């Protein structure tokens with residue numbers, strides 16, 4: 001027997017923290033390259049942090065776990081978003097001002113709600129952006145449905161082929177940053193970029209789109225992240 005042995009239970013081995021699970025879900029989301037994924041798909045991933053069943057137990061539902069990681073959940077998503085918006089509005093009324101990070105955090109924990117401020121940021125790209133949407137809906141500038149659509153870089157709106165062609169034509173088939181064009185250099189690959197990133201509420205409208213070459217677009221993405 002060791003006299004000075006320190007007895008301790010390593011909780012990490014039996015239970016992962018929520019941030020660790022969220023991180024793992026995000027990693028799988030990147031790898032699978034799909035909008036959303038189910039419990040079965042995640043379970044097949046050899047590097048998973050825990051079984052989907054364990055994760056579901058920790059977060060109450062699989063949908064809530066995905067939502068916490070900022071990933072669209074197949075079925076429960078819209079209901080969850082409605083709840084989130086409802087509580088954001090209540091918190092707004094309570095404070096008589098657009099809730100700050102701290103105020104919303106206090107409100108959510110006081111009312112024992114299953115989502116966090118991070119969930120709002122993941123879904124809406126920021127509290128200020130959600131506040132703007134709410135005002136726009138109130139003033140009839142936006143349909144209410146817009147509130148329940150994710151504005152996240154993982155679920156970007158597709159750019160239609162017509163819009164793509166209009167943007168390319170407007171920009172003379174040249175990268176607006178460096179001027180590269182496939183007409184002069186066959187290796188140049190042009191892409192359509194959101195000037196205001198989708199994650200910050202940018203729309204797939206012509207005014208918000210520009211032609212960039214692959215290289216310039218990669219550079220921009222690194223700065224945006």
Ligand SMILES: [Zn+2]
Nearest residue numbers: 175178213216
């Ligand atoms: Zn370029």
